[in-house]
Amino acid sequence: MKGLRHKRSLKALCLQVADSSIVIWGELLGFLDFLRMLFRTIGRTARHPLRVKWRTIFYYMDSCGSDATPIIALLGLLIGVILAFQAIVQLSRYGVDNFVVNLVGTVIVTELAPLVTAVVLAGRTGSSFASELGLMKSREELDAMVTLGLDVGRFEIVPKVIALIFVMPGLTIISDVCGIVGGMLIVCSMLNTSIAEYLSKTFEVIQPVDLTQGLVKSMFFAVIVGAVGCWKGISADRDAQGVGRATTGAVVMSIFLIVVSDAAMTALFSFVS
Amino acid sequence: MNEANRLKLGGFLLISIALLIVGFVSVGIGKIFEPRYKAMTVLNTSVEGLAVGSPVKYLGLPVGKITAMAMRRKDGYIAVYFDIFPSAVEQDSAFADNSDDMNFSSVMRKKNLSCFINAAGIMGGAYLELSFNDSLPPAMPHLDVQPPDGVSYVPSRPSHIGNAIQNISRMLDELSKVNFIQLSDKLNETLDNMSELLSKSQLKETLDNINRISSDLEISSHRLETALTEENVRKINDIITNLDAGILSLRKIGSDPEVGQMVKNLNVFLGDAVAAIKDVRAAGAQVGDDAAALRLRLEMTLTRLDNSLKQLQEFTQDVANDPNQFVVGRQEKPVQPSSGK
Numbered sequence: 001m002k003g004l005r006h007k008r009s010l011k012a013l014c015l016q017v018a019d020s021s022i023v024i025w026g027e028l029l030g031f032l033d034f035l036r037m038l039f040r041t042i043g044r045t046a047r048h049p050l051r052v053k054w055r056t057i058f059y060y061m062d063s064c065g066s067d068a069t070p071i072i073a074l075l076g077l078l079i080g081v082i083l084a085f086q087a088i089v090q091l092s093r094y095g096v097d098n099f100v101v102n103l104v105g106t107v108i109v110t111e112l113a114p115l116v117t118a119v120v121l122a123g124r125t126g127s128s129f130a131s132e133l134g135l136m137k138s139r140e141e142l143d144a145m146v147t148l149g150l151d152v153g154r155f156e157i158v159p160k161v162i163a164l165i166f167v168m169p170g171l172t173i174i175s176d177v178c179g180i181v182g183g184m185l186i187v188c189s190m191l192n193t194s195i196a197e198y199l200s201k202t203f204e205v206i207q208p209v210d211l212t213q214g215l216v217k218s219m220f221f222a223v224i225v226g227a228v229g230c231w232k233g234i235s236a237d238r239d240a241q242g243v244g245r246a247t248t249g250a251v252v253m254s255i256f257l258i259v260v261s262d263a264a265m266t267a268l269f270s271f272v273s
Numbered sequence: 274m275n276e277a278n279r280l281k282l283g284g285f286l287l288i289s290i291a292l293l294i295v296g297f298v299s300v301g302i303g304k305i306f307e308p309r310y311k312a313m314t315v316l317n318t319s320v321e322g323l324a325v326g327s328p329v330k331y332l333g334l335p336v337g338k339i340t341a342m343a344m345r346r347k348d349g350y351i352a353v354y355f356d357i358f359p360s361a362v363e364q365d366s367a368f369a370d371n372s373d374d375m376n377f378s379s380v381m382r383k384k385n386l387s388c389f390i391n392a393a394g395i396m397g398g399a400y401l402e403l404s405f406n407d408s409l410p411p412a413m414p415h416l417d418v419q420p421p422d423g424v425s426y427v428p429s430r431p432s433h434i435g436n437a438i439q440n441i442s443r444m445l446d447e448l449s450k451v452n453f454i455q456l457s458d459k460l461n462e463t464l465d466n467m468s469e470l471l472s473k474s475q476l477k478e479t480l481d482n483i484n485r486i487s488s489d490l491e492i493s494s495h496r497l498e499t500a501l502t503e504e505n506v507r508k509i510n511d512i513i514t515n516l517d518a519g520i521l522s523l524r525k526i527g528s529d530p531e532v533g534q535m536v537k538n539l540n541v542f543l544g545d546a547v548a549a550i551k552d553v554r555a556a557g558a559q560v561g562d563d564a565a566a567l568r569l570r571l572e573m574t575l576t577r578l579d580n581s582l583k584q585l586q587e588f589t590q591d592v593a594n595d596p597n598q599f600v601v602g603r604q605e606k607p608v609q610p611s612s613g614k
Contacts (some may be wrong), residue, residue, distance in 0.1 A: 030473050055276070055277070058277040058279075059275065059277040060280060061277065061282055061285075061286075062277035062278050062281055062282040063277075065282070065289075066278070066281040066282050066284065066285035067281075141315075165283075167289075169287025169289070169293065170285065170288075170290075170292075170293075171285065171289075172294060173289060173292045173293050173296055174289065175335070176292075176296065177292055177296075203299045203300055204302075206302075207300060208297060208300050208301060208302045208304075208305060209295060210300070211296055211300055236560045238526060252525075269420065
């Protein structure tokens with residue numbers, strides 16, 4: 001009896017894995033198809049810039065960029081504080097606590113600031129895009145636009161993605177500055193370092209290529225957050241629960257893809273440099 | 274759809290763009306666009322720790338970066354190419370041609386620059402150090418180097434690390450010539466002699482004496498410390514001060530003529546007293562002699578008297594024993610010879 005139950009559970013596991021793989025594969029193909037449509041629309045928009053919905057873009061830049069600045073600045077500051085503190089605790093054991101400045105500056109600019117900014121925006125903006133488009137789909141507004149011959153991508157999706165691409169580097173640099181300031185607070189108070197010394201060491205260790213790396217990553221993350229949020233929205237079910245699932249799925253998938261792409265880009269930049 | 278808040282959006286964009294510009298300028302984006310002096314050197318030592326991107330320093334001042342490293346096919350040495358930033362070289366208005374290449378080349382020629390590898394910290398890194406070619410000769414003075422166009426050649430010299438390694442090798446060679454077995458035998462012998470010497474009782478006694486003396490000295494110094502306390506020193510100072518005052522007042526008194534006369538009289542009196550004491554001593558000696566003679570005569574007299582009394586006592590006894598001895602004479606026994614017992 002035990003053996004039979006074991007066989008059944010094993011069979012059920014195999015079936016579950018197969019079903020999940022099929023679902024994931026289907027989602028991946030759907031997302032790739034969406035990306036193809038998105039880049040094609042962006043290309044068409046770039047060829048005809050006067051046809052771009054700039055008012056919509058500015059609206060989303062305001063709501064996704066300037067409204068998110070306080071939270072991004074605060075998180076950047078706290079990340080800098082935490083990183084500096086932990087670095088001092090660990091590095092002082094080996095007597096190399098004078099390298100804390102190097103660690104804080106480099107890690108924040110190349111990794112943490114773009115990553116944290118992207119994750120916050122995935123939760124804040126990606127979910128908002130997904131819910132907005134999911135609601136529009138459930139109320140058949142998207143169908144109405146298609147019926148009227150309007151390109152949903154040009155009117156609804158591309159402005160969102162472009163707005164994110166524009167604001168993400170700005171938010172990242174704000175996060176960089178606040179992270180460095182947070183690190184400075186801890187380093188100057190715990191290691192009796194002057195502010196001038198901290199800043200000069202930071203600017204000495206951060207290279208232009210590090211800053212560029214962080215900003216390029218942020219733009220990729222902006223595409224991921226915007227694309228995933230919009231795709232989840234337009235592929236949501238036409239009910240309230242479907243909108244809820246789309247919102248949650250957008251956040252989870254965005255964060256997953258952000259981390260995976262961050263790893264890939266870090267490896268690529270290391271290889272190139 | 275709501276309109277964007279233009280003020281907020283404008284402020285956000287301005288701040289972001291400003292921070293981007295300041296950030297790139299702070300980390301030195303300008304260095305990417307400035308022209309570089311290109312130079313190269315050839316090293317015949319290990320370049321462990323040196324990598325593309327390692328700094329090039331002149332007397333500790335970062336002046337450039339290493340751009341390429343490769344092995345030369347001709348001789349197997351390592352060719353190291355590096356860039357030097359013009360901002361590291363001060364522009365000199367004394368030069369007629371103030372181009373960057375002339376300035377740097379003139380610096381190189383004037384200072385007779387050479388380079389070597391130096392260690393950077395404890396993490397195994399290294400950097401290329403440019404310095405004067407002082408007493409140390411170049412590492413490869415006869416090396417044939419044809420640098421590419423636009424690239425200056427800086428000869429290399431042995432590095433401090435290389436020198437240290439050479440010195441260590443030399444020391445090891447010298448050490449290998451030492452006969453350690455003989456040395457250890459001699460050392461053992463010396464140690465045996467020393468232990469024998471140290472175990473001698475005389476030495477022990479001497480050491481004990483020395484210990485005793487040192488402990489006595491310690492006690493004495495401690496007592497002296499205790500005696501010469503601040504209070505005692507103050508008292509001694511007071512006594513000396515009083516003595517000084519007394520002597521001063523005595524001197525004042527001594528300058529008085531009456532006192533002088535008195536002192537003279539005292540001196541005379543003391544002289545007379547000494548003479549009198551001498552006379553008394555002489556008289557006393559004479560008296561002593563007379564007393565001794567008198568005593569002797571007295572003793573002799575008493576002895577005669579004693580003898581007389583004894584004789585009288587004997588006569589009286591004889592008469593008591595034999596009253597007829599007046600008529601018949603004293604009856605004395607004849608002297609008998611001793612039996613020899």
